[in-house]
Amino acid sequence: MPTISRTEVAHLARLARLAVTDSELDVFADQLDVILTSVARVGEVAADDIPPTSHAVPLTNVFREDVVRPGLSQQQALAGAPRAEDGRFRVPRILDDPDDRTNMGPERA
Amino acid sequence: MTDLTRRTAAELADAIHSRATTAAEVTRAHLDRIAAVDTAVHAFLHVDADGALAAAAAVDAALDAGQPPASALAGVPLALKDIFTTVDMPTTCGSRILEGWRPPYDATVVRRLRAAGVVILGKTNMDEFAMGSSTENSAYGPTRNPWDTDRIPGGSGGGSAAALAAFEAPLAIGTDTGGSIRQPGAVTGTVGVKPTYGGVSRYGLVAFSSSLDQGGPCARTVLDAALLHEVIGGHDPLDSTSIDAPVPPVVAAARAGADGGLAGVRVGVVTELSGEGYQPGVLRAFEAAVEQLRALGAEVVEVSCPSFDYALPAYYLIAPSECSSNLARFDAMRYGLRVGDDSTRSAEEVMALTREAGFGAEVKRRIMIGTYALSSGYYDAYYGQAQKVRTLITRDFDAVFARVDVLVSPTTPTTAFPIGERTDDPMAMYLADLCTIPANLAGNAALSVPCGVSEDDGLPVGLQVMSPTLADDRGYRVAGAYEAARDAAAGQTLISAVPQMEVTAR
Numbered sequence: 001m002p003t004i005s006r007t008e009v010a011h012l013a014r015l016a017r018l019a020v021t022d023s024e025l026d027v028f029a030d031q032l033d034v035i036l037t038s039v040a041r042v043g044e045v046a047a048d049d050i051p052p053t054s055h056a057v058p059l060t061n062v063f064r065e066d067v068v069r070p071g072l073s074q075q076q077a078l079a080g081a082p083r084a085e086d087g088r089f090r091v092p093r094i095l096d097d098p099d100d101r102t103n104m105g106p107e108r109a
Numbered sequence: 110m111t112d113l114t115r116r117t118a119a120e121l122a123d124a125i126h127s128r129a130t131t132a133a134e135v136t137r138a139h140l141d142r143i144a145a146v147d148t149a150v151h152a153f154l155h156v157d158a159d160g161a162l163a164a165a166a167a168v169d170a171a172l173d174a175g176q177p178p179a180s181a182l183a184g185v186p187l188a189l190k191d192i193f194t195t196v197d198m199p200t201t202c203g204s205r206i207l208e209g210w211r212p213p214y215d216a217t218v219v220r221r222l223r224a225a226g227v228v229i230l231g232k233t234n235m236d237e238f239a240m241g242s243s244t245e246n247s248a249y250g251p252t253r254n255p256w257d258t259d260r261i262p263g264g265s266g267g268g269s270a271a272a273l274a275a276f277e278a279p280l281a282i283g284t285d286t287g288g289s290i291r292q293p294g295a296v297t298g299t300v301g302v303k304p305t306y307g308g309v310s311r312y313g314l315v316a317f318s319s320s321l322d323q324g325g326p327c328a329r330t331v332l333d334a335a336l337l338h339e340v341i342g343g344h345d346p347l348d349s350t351s352i353d354a355p356v357p358p359v360v361a362a363a364r365a366g367a368d369g370g371l372a373g374v375r376v377g378v379v380t381e382l383s384g385e386g387y388q389p390g391v392l393r394a395f396e397a398a399v400e401q402l403r404a405l406g407a408e409v410v411e412v413s414c415p416s417f418d419y420a421l422p423a424y425y426l427i428a429p430s431e432c433s434s435n436l437a438r439f440d441a442m443r444y445g446l447r448v449g450d451d452s453t454r455s456a457e458e459v460m461a462l463t464r465e466a467g468f469g470a471e472v473k474r475r476i477m478i479g480t481y482a483l484s485s486g487y488y489d490a491y492y493g494q495a496q497k498v499r500t501l502i503t504r505d506f507d508a509v510f511a512r513v514d515v516l517v518s519p520t521t522p523t524t525a526f527p528i529g530e531r532t533d534d535p536m537a538m539y540l541a542d543l544c545t546i547p548a549n550l551a552g553n554a555a556l557s558v559p560c561g562v563s564e565d566d567g568l569p570v571g572l573q574v575m576s577p578t579l580a581d582d583r584g585y586r587v588a589g590a591y592e593a594a595r596d597a598a599a600g601q602t603l604i605s606a607v608p609q610m611e612v613t614a615r
Contacts, residue, residue: 004481009477012477012480012481013473013477014461015480015484016433016464016473016476016477016480017437017440017457017460017461017464018461018464018465018468018473018476018477019458019461019462019464019465020465020473021465024470024473027470028473028474028477031474031535032474032477032478032481034535034536035425035474035478035535035536035539036478036481038422038425038536039422039423039425039426039478039491039495040422040490040491041419041422042419042422042423042426042491042494042495042498043490043494044419045416045419045494045497045498045501047494047497047498047500047501050497050500050501051497051500052493052496052497052499052500053496053497053499053500053503053550054320054496055320055350055552056306056307056320056321056503056550056551056552056553056578057306057307057350057352057552057578059349059350062349064346072213072214076213076214077213077443079211079213080210080211080212080213080443080444080445081442081443081444082441082442082444082445082446082447082450083447083450089442089443091442091456092450092452092454092455092456092458092459093455093456094455094456095455096455
């Protein structure tokens with residue numbers, strides 16, 4: 001049966017971009033262990049020769065004519081942006097600051 | 110005139126269309142009711158009185174000008190789950206991360222409601238991003254069950270179900286990923302329908318688990334649900350998994366059931382969906398309902414779906430996996446909350462701080478479970494194996510639907526539990542979805558119709574009726590027949606037994 005450590009939960013949180021607190025980690029580590037142990041029951045089913053189902057409705061590609069249809073205006077697309085500038089989304093820096101090696105972002109996978 | 114809020118949607122539509130009353134009057138009556146009771150119930154996150162009155166006035170003007178009603182429900186008010194995008198109201202999904210967000214487009218379901226002249230009163234409370242079975246995971250506080258305000262109204266669509274049971278709206282819209290329409294219906298004594306997957310457009314339905322999410326109708330009667338189903342259902346080119354086929358004849362089926370009984374209908378009772386873990390009063394109400402179906406002429410047999418025992422664990426791998434992927438869109442860049450942008454932190458840090466501040470505990474748990482299940486090294490044992498179980502569940506359905514027309518079970522193992530009882534125990538909360546999940550995994554149609562109250566606590570119980578894919582009408586026929594017989598036997602509707610809400614002054 002799987003058990004998940006506090007360190008592993010911290011790693012998951014980092015992968016999922018969740019800056020969880022230490023006290024959350026304690027709670028989540030216990031809860032995730034209980035949940036994962038329970039859902040691991042799917043492994044009891046002998047299903048080696050069973051094809052997986054990803055979707056309830058078996059569909060192949062849906063095609064349509066390649067014609068222009070209405071979309072969002074630039075103004076509409078930016079209307080909910082936390083910050084916008086010059087008609088674009090303004091985002092925090094995406095590269096590490098070369099002058100400040102102590103301020104590295106979360107580790108990359 | 111007698112209280113307009115106690116009427117069915119079908120009755121209200123008749124009265125509006127015959128000009129015995131007006132859509133404006135009906136809308137005002139419901140807005141007044143919301144003002145009086147929603148402090149106690151908290152079904153709504155947002156009420157748009159001006160927008161609703163304007164929509165009602167437009168319906169009245171068209172009818173006064175001699176135009177035919179835009180639909181069978183033109184002028185009837187509705188409560189909309191706050192997971193469907195609306196240009197004129199916020200869409201929060203019960204989450205801080207979308208607090209105050211005004212989407213730039215309407216969901217297809219919303220467009221169809223507006224075109225049909227349905228009056229949208231406001232947006233209803235829900236578990237954050239539809240993850241939960243009690244509405245306690247809403248960032249904006251829980252909704253209370255009108256049958257007992259110390260108890261949960263189910264979830265995730267507890268706001269929509271409670272709005273119906275509190276007579277704040279005669280119609281509502283929900284979404285059902287693992288039971289979020291049916292389980293709230295069961296515990297509030299209302300009707301909730303999960304259509305066949307692909308039967309109602311997901312365009313503008315904020316995604317939780319895309320292969321499972323399905324919008325559907327909620328109402329106080331089977332006929333009202335069917336009328337709403339026909340308004341919102343049907344093919345939508347904007348949803349690539351929308352089924353390009355006619356909406357099953359659900360209104361005709363609901364009427365046929367109520368008028369004609371169930372002679373010749375084969376009903377299967379699912380062995381695996383009863384027994385240990387089920388509240389005795391729930392099982393007794395369910396057994397009485399099955400007896401009623403037999404009395405209506407149905408042929409009842411017991412059937413086994415052995416893979417259903419693995420539906421819950423499979424679901425709690427598949428849904429979190431899809432959720433961890435879908436909710437990656439909440440990255441603090443294009444819309445919604447942004448926290449910690451102090452011009453020194455990186456985008457990644459801002460993203461992580463925003464998601465930490467904007468998501469509640471259950472959403473974080475599911476994102477992490479999904480991240481785990483999709484990790485290399487675990488993928489085959491968890492996500493891959495769950496997808497195989499999904500195939501086996503579909504095969505179980507196919508096998509029994511060769512022998513019976515519909516399947517029945519209790520909708521959920523217990524009646525409404527006290528607020529706070531399961532908030533610290535995620536697995537206990539997940540058990541509320543035990544009976545509803547198989548139909549989400551297989552994609553077939555299923556509904557919940559109230560089947561009396563549990564003798565141990567006097568709270569409502571739901572009868573689940575499951576139908577094959579695109580045979581949604583069968584469930585409506587069975588539920589329509591059962592509902593008519595239930596009310597005839599009791600001498601009154603079940604919902605009329607809801608305790609009077611304490612009305613607070615405005």
